[in-house]
Amino acid sequence: xxxxxxxxxxxxxxxxxxxxxxxxxxxxxxxxxxxxxxxxxxxxxxxxxxxxxxxxxxxxxxxxxxxxxxxxxxxxxxxxxxxxxxxxxxxxxxxxxxxxxxxxxxxxxxxxxxxxxxxxxxxxxxxxxxxxxxxxxxxxxxxxxxxxxxxxxxxxxxxxxxxxxxxxxxxxxxxxxxxxxxxxxxxxxxxxxxxxxxxxxxxxxxxxxxxxxxxxxxxxxxxxxxxxxxxxxxxxxxxxxxxxxxxxxxxxxxxxxxxxxxxxxxxxxxxxxxxxxxxxxxxxxxxxxxxxxxxxxxxxxxxxxxxxxxxxxxxxxxxxxxxxxxxxxxxxxxxxx
Numbered sequence: 255x256x257x258x259x260x261x262x263x264x265x266x267x268x269x270x271x272x273x274x275x276x277x278x279x280x281x282x283x284x285x286x287x288x289x290x291x292x293x294x295x296x297x298x299x300x301x302x303x304x305x306x307x308x309x310x311x312x313x314x315x316x317x318x319x320x321x322x323x324x325x326x327x328x329x330x331x332x333x334x335x336x337x338x339x340x341x342x343x344x345x346x347x348x349x350x351x352x353x354x355x356x357x358x359x360x361x362x363x364x365x366x367x368x369x370x371x372x373x374x375x376x377x378x379x380x381x382x383x384x385x386x387x388x389x390x391x392x393x394x395x396x397x398x399x400x401x402x403x404x405x406x407x408x409x410x411x412x413x414x415x416x417x418x419x420x421x422x423x424x425x426x427x428x429x430x431x432x433x434x435x436x437x438x439x440x441x442x443x444x445x446x447x448x449x450x451x452x453x454x455x456x457x458x459x460x461x462x463x464x465x466x467x468x469x470x471x472x473x474x475x476x477x478x479x480x481x482x483x484x485x486x487x488x489x490x491x492x493x494x495x496x497x498x499x500x501x502x503x504x505x506x507x508x509x510x511x512x513x514x515x516x517x518x519x520x521x522x523x524x525x526x527x528x529x530x531x532x533x534x535x536x537x538x539x540x541x542x543x544x545x546x547x548x549x550x551x552x553x554x555x556x557x558x559x560x561x562x563x564x565x566x567x568x569x570x571x572x573x574x575x576x577x578x579x580x581x582x583x584x585x586x587x588x589x590x591x
Contacts, residue, residue, distance in 0.1 A: 255279075255405065257375055262315035265289070269370055271315055274380055276405040281305065282588075284405050289318055290367040291382040291401050292326040293431050298409050298588040301526035306437025308527065308588070310543075310552040323546055324430040327367035328401050328415075329360045331386060331393050332572075333428040334503070334539060334561035337462045341564035343394065343422050343573070350392035357460060364391035366399070366427070379404035379412075388421065395421030397574075409588040417580030425580050426559040426572045432543060432552035433529060435522035441550045442542065443484025448519040449477040449540065451504040455560060459496045465566045467505055475502060477540075480519075483553065487542060498544025503560055507536045510570045514583065518555045526591040533557035533584040536570040557584045 256277045263271040273294075277283035282305065285295035294312075297305045311325045312318055318325065339352035339362075351362030360367065364386075371382040381402050388396045400416040415427045434442055454475055455463040470476040474486030474494060487499055494500070506515050517538040521528040531538070539561070541554040559572040574580050 255378055255407075257380070263289075263319065265319065265370055271319070271370070272373070273315055274373070276379055276403070278405060278407045278409070280407070280409070282409050284403070284411055286380060286403050287315060287318065288371045288373045288382060289315070290327040290369065291371045291384070292318060292328070292367075293403065293411070293413075293429055294318070294326045296411070296588070298527065299590070301590045306525070308433055308435050308437055308529070310432035310434055310439070323432075324360060324367050326429070326431045328382070328427060329430050329556075330366040330399065330425065330427040331361045331391065331397065332358070332424055332426045333360060333556060333558040334426075335359045335460075335462055337562050337565050339392070341424065348392055348394055355460060357462065358391075360430075362391040367430070376402065378406070393423055395419040395423035397423060397425060399425075399427065399580075401427070411586045413584050413586075415580065415582045417574060418578070419574050420576055422573060422575045424564050424572055425574045426563065427580075427582075428539075428556045428558040429584065430554060430556060432546070432554055433520060434552045435520065435527040435529060436525055439548060439551055441484070442553050443482065443487060443550065444522065445483050445553065446480045446521045446523070447477050447483050447540075447553070448480045449504050449538065450516055451506055451538075452478060453505040455503045455505065455537075457493070457502070461497065461501060461561070463503070463560065463562045463566065465568070470504075475500070483542065487550065499542035499550060500540045501542070501544065503537045503539045503558075505537060505560075506533070508570065510536060514585070517557055517584075520553065520555070521591055523591070528589050528591050530587045530589075531555050531557065531584065532587070533582070535559060535582055535584065
């Protein structure tokens with residue numbers, strides 16, 4: 255494993271923003287940056303060994319400094335939405351930054367995606383570290399988080415998330431990479447997707463869960479068997495209209511556990527590239543980038559706790575207390591059909 259890095263931009267305070275490349279013996283590589291601890295490049299081979307970048311993003315690091323789409327970012331403190339930008343812990347209500355109408359999304363304006371993380375080389379990859387002070391974004395507790403990116407000789411990227419707090423708080427991190435296995439900026443409607451879950455969370459028009467789950471079987475949301483994303487993407491369904499496509503959380507498990515489950519398998523038959531995502535987190539949010547500048551040209555597979563978990567006691571809990579360690583793993587494996 256080779257690690258190389260260089261400074262490609264500076265934030266207004268003068269601190270450097272790095273592009274960090276992890277290359278394995280085959281020549282395949284991933285790139286990350288300390289701005290938002292983002293995963294910005296994934297150069298992996300097609301069936302003929304030709305490398306292409308299968309992540310949508312920007313050509314220049316500087317463009318990430320003003321990004322509003324969370325491209326490849328580590329999202330936190332809380333991935334996805336919390337209704338009415340507030341939650342209650344032990345009888346005390348905390349008011350969060352409302353950056354999505356009356357709601358908070360992806361940690362609010364003070365989210366991890368807009369932070370310069372400290373970083374260091376570790377065996378097999380890179381570790382990013384960040385401290386979020388008590389009250390930042392309205393969240394209680396000073397939390398210290400770490401994110402490890404490990405790149406293997408088998409073209410497998412492992413992202414491990416750690417967190418600790420000095421006060422009870424909610425923590426729910428994910429990576430917001432946008433995938434297009436063709437390596438080109440074209441629609442992902444011909445990609446085939448499998449998600450081994452029969453349930454999604456039911457939501458309102460503002461993408462807030464109502465606490466119920468609904469079966470996907472026989473609906474446009476059914477990916478229990480391999481199906482082209484475009485088959486039902488434009489179907490006449492209220493949920494698809496509200497979300498400009500898929501923007502839905504699939505239930506992988508209904509209780510927290512360390513078990514690593516397959517969250518999704520994505521493949522593309524021209525290049526024969528395949529991506530398999532495994533996680534110990536309870537949900538995966540399928541987003542077909544309907545609100546991106548180039549809609550439907552990438553797909554996000556965001557492993558996470560369920561959106562609006564603090565409002566629903568029966569959802570798997572991501573309440574973190576002092577003395578506990580938030581420790582979760584998601585693995586992205588690239589190979590060929």
